[in-house]
Amino acid sequence: MKNLPFHQIIAVLFLVPVMAATFASSVHAHAVVIETSMKEMPVRPGQATEVETRFNSAVEAKLSRIFLIDIGGKELALKITAGSSPDRLVVELPTLPAGAYVFQYRVLAADGHFTDNALRFRISNNP
Numbered sequence: 154m155k156n157l158p159f160h161q162i163i164a165v166l167f168l169v170p171v172m173a174a175t176f177a178s179s180v181h182a183h184a185v186v187i188e189t190s191m192k193e194m195p196v197r198p199g200q201a202t203e204v205e206t207r208f209n210s211a212v213e214a215k216l217s218r219i220f221l222i223d224i225g226g227k228e229l230a231l232k233i234t235a236g237s238s239p240d241r242l243v244v245e246l247p248t249l250p251a252g253a254y255v256f257q258y259r260v261l262a263a264d265g266h267f268t269d270n271a272l273r274f275r276i277s278n279n280p
């Protein structure tokens with residue numbers, strides 16, 4: 154930082170805590186994954202399917218993103234539609250081989266906050 158005028162230094166000293174407080178208040182737990190349909194209906198290898206995810210608040214399907222990440226780190230954007238209630242999203246899964254995967258969610262809650270969730274799951278050959 155070069156020699157800032159005194160009033161700019163004061164402005165920075167005030168702004169940093171304000172920004173920190175704003176950031177902290179946006180990290181509350183909205184649109185957190187509560188459950189998915191995979192518990193009842195595990196994804197089978199070689200079979201395209203849909204997975205429904207329930208969150209702890211209403212979510213906006215059109216402004217939410219879900220990526221599938223495989224063990225090699227490859228990302229695939231998945232198609233999302235609204236679920237059977239406002240707190241649910243349905244994601245389309247393509248045909249996949251058995252293995253370890255991650256759903257990477259970036260979900261917009263009804264109150265305007267984005268929340269990131271990562272959910273690990275396995276596609277297993279054994280039922």
Ligand SMILES: [Cu+2]
Pocket residue numbers: 181183262264265266
């Ligand atoms: Cu919120």
